[in-house]
Amino acid sequence: MADSLSRKRLSFNRIAIHATLLVACAVYLVPLLVMLLTSFKTPDDVRAGNLLTLPVEWTLIGWVKAWDTVQSYFWNSFMITVPAVIISTFIGALNGYALSKWSFKGSNLLFSLLLFGCFIPFQVILLPMSFTLGKLGLANTTAGLVLVHVIYGLAFTTLFFRNYYVGVPDALIKAARLDGAGFFTIFWKILLPLSTPIVMVSLIWQFTQVWNDFLFGVVFASGSAQPITVALNNLVNTSTGAKEYNVDMAAAMIAALPTLLVYIFAGKYFVRGLTSGVVKG
Amino acid sequence: MAALELRNVRKTYGNAAQEALKGINISIEAGQFLILVGPSGCGKSTLMNAIAGLEDISSGAILLGGEDLTGVEPKDRDIAMVFQSYALYPTMTVRENIAFGLKIRKTPAEQIAAEVDRVAKLLQIEHLLDRKPSQLSGGQQQRVAMGRALARRPKLYLFDEPLSNLDAKLRVEMRTEIKLMHQRLKTTTVYVTHDQIEAMTLGDRVAVMKDGAVQQFGTPQEIYNNPANLFVASFIGSPPMNFIPVALENHEGRPGVRLDSAGGSVCLPLPQLASNLADGREAVLGVRPEQIGLGRGQEAGGPVLEARVQVVEPTGPDTLVYVEVNGVQVCCRIAPVDTPAIGSNMLLELDIERLVLFDPTTGARIA
Structure with a gap:
C-alpha cells in the first residue's frame, strides 16, 4: 500500500x-x-579563460607549489586547532554537567551569562583580549591563540553539553551518588560514556570554528606562527609577479580540506547528536 | 541492618510558604519493612530523598542504627535505593551495573565476582549478566535494579515506587517476590508507593501521608481496621470504605445512627459511641464493603436494613452489590452464590462492632 x-x-x-x-x-x-x-591547470591554461573546461593538461604543479608555501602554516593551524578543540570540548562537558546536574545558587544566572558569550561579536573583544594576552605574556604565541579560542568556544560547548545532560535522568546521578560515586567519578563513568553524539557535535563545531578563523589569527599571531587562513590570504593578496590562480586555488583547497574531511567522516554524528534524545529513563 | 528513626523531620523548599514535610516522626526496628503511602504531592518522595541524603532537611534528625545522618554525604550513608525508573547505567552491562557500587568502594575483584554471582542467583538474572539495560524487558530491568541495591549489603534499602512502571500481572509477581526476599534477608526497608494494595501487602509498618504530615502510623491491620481519620479510611482499602452521612441520636436510651433506604428506616445502635455525643449532630459513618453482609432476618439478632439493588458487579471471588442508603451509594461485598437480582430488595446486616464514625468537617475520628 x-x-x-x-x-x-x-x-x-x-x-x-x-x-x-x-x-x-x-x-x-x-x-x-x-x-x-x-x-589542476597550468598557468597558461588558466589565462586562456575557460573557467568550466577541463584542463588541457592535468598537472600537479599548482598543488606542489601551494603545499610548499602553506605547509608550515597548515601545521600551525593544527597546533592551534587540536588543543583548542579538545580543551574547550572537555571544559564545556564539565561545565554542562555541573550546570545541569549540580545546580547551585545562581547556576541559572551563570548559564545565562555564559550564553551571552555566544552573541558577542569577535571584533568587540579584540582590544581587551590583546591587552590580556600581553599581560599574560602570551601575545603572538600559539598558546595565546589557543587560549582565545578555548574561551570563545566555551559558551557554545557549555550550551551543547548542558542541554544534552538536562535530558539525562536525574535518577541516574542519584543512583551513582548512593553507589558511592563522587562528582568526577559520575562524570567519567556515567555521563561521558553517554556523550558520544554531543561530543561529536562539539568537536565538529569547534574544529570548524577554530580552523576557519581568520580574525583572531591575523590579530593575535604574527609571522611564522600564523594559521593557514592568514597564510592563504597573504598568498592570494601578493601584488608582486603574475597571479598564479592554480596555486591560489590549490592552497584554498588545502586550507578547506580538514573541515571537509571532518564533515565527511563525522557529519552523521552532527545531525544525530543535535536531534537525538539522550537516554530513555 | 539497622533501625531507622525520624525525629521531627521538617523540610521547606526555598522560600515556599508551605512546608513540604511538617515534622515527621517515625521509628522502625532493624529488619522491618516500612511503607510510606499517600497521594502524589504528599511528601513521601521528599522524605525518602531526605533519608537517602539526596535532599537536605530544614530541621530534625534522621538516625540510622543510632547514628545521626545529618550532614553525612549520600555515599557515606550506606544506603541503597531502587528507583521508579530503575536508573540503570545505560552504558554498562548488567554485571557492571551490579558491581559499580562495590568497585567504587574498592572491594577486591574476587569478592565482587562472588557478590555479583550471589545476587544474580538470588534474583535469577544469571543469564542476563552480559547484556546492556536497553536489551532487557521492564521486569528484568526491575530485577537488575534490585540486584544493584542488594549487592552492597547496605544498612538500609529504599524503594521508590519500584513497581509502578510494570504491567499489572508483573507487578503482582514482583510484589510477592519483594516480600519473599524481605522475609529471607530481613533487611530494613523503606518503600514508597501510592498503591494502597502494595502498602497493605508488603509493610510491617505503614505511614499514611498527606500534605507533608503523617496521618497515621501503624501496622497494616491497625490502619485498615482502625483508621485515624477520614483520609486514611478513604485511602486504604479497595473498593474503598463507604461513607454514609448520618445523624447521631438516642434510640431507646442507646446511642445510634439512623439509616434510611428504599425498604424502610432502621436505627443502628452503636455501643462504641459515647452517649453524650448522640445529640442529633451530623457525622459520617464508615463501613467497609465486607462489613455489610446478607441479612438473615430479625430473629438472627442484629437490626436489618432492606435496600434496593442498583448495580451488581461480579468480580469472581465475590460480588459487589451497590444499594442506596441515606442518599448515597453503598457498596457491599457478598458471596457470589447470594447474588441478588437487580431491582430487587435485599436484606443487609452491618458488622456493628467494626463501624467507625468521623466528624464531617474535620474528618477526625469520633468513634
Missing part, C-alpha cells in the same frame, strides 16, 4: 522539488568545481 502511494506521488510536485534541489546543488558546487579544475 505504502509503496503504491509513494509511487503515485512521483508526480509534478516530486519532480519540481528534485529539480529545485539539483539547481541549488549546482549553485553550491560549481564554485568548488571551478576551484578544482583551475588547481
Whole structure:
C-alpha cells in the first residue's frame, strides 16, 4: 500500500522539488568545481579563460607549489586547532554537567551569562583580549591563540553539553551518588560514556570554528606562527609577479580540506547528536 | 541492618510558604519493612530523598542504627535505593551495573565476582549478566535494579515506587517476590508507593501521608481496621470504605445512627459511641464493603436494613452489590452464590462492632 502511494506521488510536485534541489546543488558546487579544475591547470591554461573546461593538461604543479608555501602554516593551524578543540570540548562537558546536574545558587544566572558569550561579536573583544594576552605574556604565541579560542568556544560547548545532560535522568546521578560515586567519578563513568553524539557535535563545531578563523589569527599571531587562513590570504593578496590562480586555488583547497574531511567522516554524528534524545529513563 | 528513626523531620523548599514535610516522626526496628503511602504531592518522595541524603532537611534528625545522618554525604550513608525508573547505567552491562557500587568502594575483584554471582542467583538474572539495560524487558530491568541495591549489603534499602512502571500481572509477581526476599534477608526497608494494595501487602509498618504530615502510623491491620481519620479510611482499602452521612441520636436510651433506604428506616445502635455525643449532630459513618453482609432476618439478632439493588458487579471471588442508603451509594461485598437480582430488595446486616464514625468537617475520628 505504502509503496503504491509513494509511487503515485512521483508526480509534478516530486519532480519540481528534485529539480529545485539539483539547481541549488549546482549553485553550491560549481564554485568548488571551478576551484578544482583551475588547481589542476597550468598557468597558461588558466589565462586562456575557460573557467568550466577541463584542463588541457592535468598537472600537479599548482598543488606542489601551494603545499610548499602553506605547509608550515597548515601545521600551525593544527597546533592551534587540536588543543583548542579538545580543551574547550572537555571544559564545556564539565561545565554542562555541573550546570545541569549540580545546580547551585545562581547556576541559572551563570548559564545565562555564559550564553551571552555566544552573541558577542569577535571584533568587540579584540582590544581587551590583546591587552590580556600581553599581560599574560602570551601575545603572538600559539598558546595565546589557543587560549582565545578555548574561551570563545566555551559558551557554545557549555550550551551543547548542558542541554544534552538536562535530558539525562536525574535518577541516574542519584543512583551513582548512593553507589558511592563522587562528582568526577559520575562524570567519567556515567555521563561521558553517554556523550558520544554531543561530543561529536562539539568537536565538529569547534574544529570548524577554530580552523576557519581568520580574525583572531591575523590579530593575535604574527609571522611564522600564523594559521593557514592568514597564510592563504597573504598568498592570494601578493601584488608582486603574475597571479598564479592554480596555486591560489590549490592552497584554498588545502586550507578547506580538514573541515571537509571532518564533515565527511563525522557529519552523521552532527545531525544525530543535535536531534537525538539522550537516554530513555 | 539497622533501625531507622525520624525525629521531627521538617523540610521547606526555598522560600515556599508551605512546608513540604511538617515534622515527621517515625521509628522502625532493624529488619522491618516500612511503607510510606499517600497521594502524589504528599511528601513521601521528599522524605525518602531526605533519608537517602539526596535532599537536605530544614530541621530534625534522621538516625540510622543510632547514628545521626545529618550532614553525612549520600555515599557515606550506606544506603541503597531502587528507583521508579530503575536508573540503570545505560552504558554498562548488567554485571557492571551490579558491581559499580562495590568497585567504587574498592572491594577486591574476587569478592565482587562472588557478590555479583550471589545476587544474580538470588534474583535469577544469571543469564542476563552480559547484556546492556536497553536489551532487557521492564521486569528484568526491575530485577537488575534490585540486584544493584542488594549487592552492597547496605544498612538500609529504599524503594521508590519500584513497581509502578510494570504491567499489572508483573507487578503482582514482583510484589510477592519483594516480600519473599524481605522475609529471607530481613533487611530494613523503606518503600514508597501510592498503591494502597502494595502498602497493605508488603509493610510491617505503614505511614499514611498527606500534605507533608503523617496521618497515621501503624501496622497494616491497625490502619485498615482502625483508621485515624477520614483520609486514611478513604485511602486504604479497595473498593474503598463507604461513607454514609448520618445523624447521631438516642434510640431507646442507646446511642445510634439512623439509616434510611428504599425498604424502610432502621436505627443502628452503636455501643462504641459515647452517649453524650448522640445529640442529633451530623457525622459520617464508615463501613467497609465486607462489613455489610446478607441479612438473615430479625430473629438472627442484629437490626436489618432492606435496600434496593442498583448495580451488581461480579468480580469472581465475590460480588459487589451497590444499594442506596441515606442518599448515597453503598457498596457491599457478598458471596457470589447470594447474588441478588437487580431491582430487587435485599436484606443487609452491618458488622456493628467494626463501624467507625468521623466528624464531617474535620474528618477526625469520633468513634
